Amino acid sequence: MLRVRALLGAEGGLTKSQYPVFTIYAHKSCLGVKPCERAWCIDRVQNYRLAGYAKSHQVVNSRQECLELCLGETDFQCRSANFNNATGDCELSQMDRITVAGSSAFQPADGYDYMENNCVEEPTKLCEFKKLTGRILKTVDSVYQDIGSVEECRELCLNSPYRCHSYDYGDTGEMVCRLSHHSRATLADIQDPYLELPEGSTYELSSCYNVSIDCRSGDMVARIQTSKLFDGKIYAKGSPSTCVRDVNNSLEFELAMAYDNLECNVKKNGLGRYVNDVIIQHHDKIITSSDLGLAVTCQYDLTNKSVTNEVDLDVHGDVQPGLSEEVTVDSPNVAMKITDRTGGEFLPTAEVGDPLALRFEILDRNSPYEIFVRELVALDGVGSNEIVLIDSNGCPTDHLIMGPIYKSADTGKILLSHFDAFKFPSSEVVQFRALVTPCMPTCEPVQCDQEESTGQLRSVISFGKRRRRRSTGSINDDMFLVQTIQITDKFGFDRDMNKSASAIGSEAMFLPNDQGFCVNMAGLIVAATVFLAAQLAIIAAWTFVWQRRRLSSKLGDGMSVSLSLPTGLSSSRTDSLCKLYDNGYAHSRRF
Template structure:
């Protein structure tokens, strides 16, 4: 016990001296994920917030200014943090408690340049990243020394570290073997896995992250991430996403939007759901959680008979690319080959690889051929990190438009709604299509037949040099088997009873096309996919006269240029080609497809009153689907009560008659059995009562 106490004090003094000798600007934090001290080590309250307000930033600031504060633990569920005057090494590490609901922050001394993160490394005990090692340092060193080597690495960027612990009896700090890596768990999700307790994963928060490295978000419906680091009130979804993108004090991995006391709330997260799995998500009706996802360098090309998909891996890829449902068809899959480009060439027609065909309903002869591709990191099994990508082409008499609808997770394996794939170059302007409730102007993804909706196509920035026009708006089922053309190639409506022409709205703050309509659905599916082709014009798009006093907010058809774009339901497309000009300097337009997925359900319909007879007597007045209450006419109710009473009387009478008959039968049977038993007791039976012949001793016979 004394040896343990002296060891504890030696570690504490050693680390205290280390921090004392550390320049003030080099005192940094390290975040330890998934652990907290055991109950044997009690901390001191550092900060507390009411109403579950985030405390991470405040706790970091207070501990940094407090010399005695060596480490602290954030309890996210109660918005409290407690500080300790000892570091993690001072505790018996094998006695620390595994707890996914906390964040443990510990002071360290690191020399960092050009990095203003509040914590420099994230440490995950019992985890490891397989492969892509830069180098392994030859000697056993401390965690801090290992992390400093990662920060000082110049030949190759060090994004993460694998640290294997070894016992050093004479050392006051934890020692181990340090291996540097140029990738992290976000780039290689399939290589990040649980490992033994003596292995740890360090992630460098100061590694250079390019602007296009995370260019999309996966959406989780009716949920938020439980670990919240910052909160903003009154922020819309787009504003919340902008806050996440511009956060510099830590790496924002995602954001959540929800409503608290009628106020739209924006929650910022430094972690993601991949760390602790689905259990880290909290179900809240109406909430949305958006998690950053990496870009994929995927391109799609079409000829008259083939569709070609090319994937250029950033790292060595040994998985498989195939069309969903056709993983064993030789024409429909291809295996990875390290860092070499992977090409999957498939026939467009014949439905050999699940390529479905949808044709327009007018005489424009436009055809959509599309399918679902799976990018699977393991050649045999599917994992959470795999992607589903919609790819396809639109053919017409005049042009061929390449379509990529992005990542769309649609089965139970993938619980979220998906992400957007954007090429490495992000150019302005940006364009977004969404569908909102006409009255509340809130974006909807699930509605009922007949609800008043508004389709909005908006270009940003509003004061930019570009204008937009939209045409060839198609509504189709999820599988593309059924479809209807809402706007033709000129942008004119095909059926005003279903969808109107688009109206252009221009102001200092917005430049958009809007169309008001009532929700509708196909009989074969509740999912309605809206697909539209957007054109960009320089300065101004000329409105189109559709006849019958109908004007569409677009332009007359000029020379167009095919463009590949990759979008998904309700997401923003963040890339277009550079503006083109012909030889005469005249304006040329650029085309881009957008898509939005809407779930439309049948309206709750109450039946009419049930009328009977020539006098129109009301038998049933109505039925409330919400409360399951039936409204019945008074005379009918009396009749039902009388019928019920008579039925009960008949049932009771029948029961009494049956009981009386059974009682009489039981008494008769009981009497017979009693007589037989009595005769047996006296040695008499029914046969003994018959006449018998008796023989006497004198041989005389008497009867």
């Protein structure tokens, strides 16, 4: 059964609401297959289908028969079905709108009914929500009052009797929590589903993971199950190139790390205890704030055993050079800086996920030129990996990593591009290289197509197109700029090396990047050792000097006692030893 909100007219028909809502319809059906115990078992969308993911195909007599085939499927987990009302074609699929979110698979199709199975079990242990600011859903499924915090609202969503995919808190009333099974991935068929609210925010479920660790006799295996198709890689943190597994659009994947494999760098921590750090990286080359870090542990007794532990973690063609001006003007002096989002002072260091900006500026504010940027590339500190951020046309290659280049609100002499700090697995140094070309009097922007998470294209403006030059001059069009920054990741792995080995099993622990102070114990020990050594050296030197002075004093006293002067010389206490030698004393006495 599907829950509904509808308005009835005078004759019993449904009418359009005058309030800022969209309507959800429900239909009660008697099914031949026992449904689940959820609030409703099927979502139906008319005139839409999920294309390209059919796992099974049959011809049936009715939509309900197609639905029952999906609910009763045993060879695979049927998440959705397409039914053609004209031909009776029934397509069963392992995917649904949530698992393929961000693609263009969910498409309008006249005469089709798309049916989504809400009885499927999906990961709910490690979930990440993205904050969408400035809007809330017009219609929701549940409303709770007197909820103490946004974290409590989040828990209500994760434990709701239906597949909750978004929530908002405190936007429609104090301590009010609203839950919905909708997200941007499921709203393609609804016109204007959001209410624009500048101070409001919707928290949308991005993805969930279930993590299990299989401790086997010769290796440890980290198994991951996701709620959304994952396209990236999983690897051991210390060996991103040698102990890695590429994942291509999969809901389940794993990484095996043998204990005798030096490339996977599994460490032995006590008797029968093995540990390692694993990174789940979404992008093929760089680490972003969406990535996850896991500390995995296997503990063995005398017999091998496999223990599963699910851990809740909160966790283009080239542009031809050209310039329009009839007089010769010196090239502008352009600087590139990495700053915060306001475009302020240069930042030499950052952490993965920090909001940053690339700032391109003509230092001479009286210059007649403006600039545009193209072929912006990020490289690691050793030059072995690189990623193109702005292509040769001046358009961003992936808006999730770096946005379009836009002019500053204050002056056309400054260009900015926002991005969240990222790094390469092989180095903490990220180097940015860009070609900057001046144009006069202004630079024309280029239209760039940007794909939304719903699969739709949105046109954005980036300053990557310029006027052609009417006459040649002495100016060198392209300027090559380089800037570097040191970026640390958020995976602050830290283990208790003296942890008791009495508990036998496996562990997977997510290590977030909490704010606070960190102490380098190895450095502290070295510093203390150097300090103590310096103190001992000073004491030894002082003791040596004191002993020499004491010995000299005793030697002087012994000489004055052992000398026996002749009678004729004893009256003069001021005679020197030279006089003693002159009187032959040195020849008659031995010291």
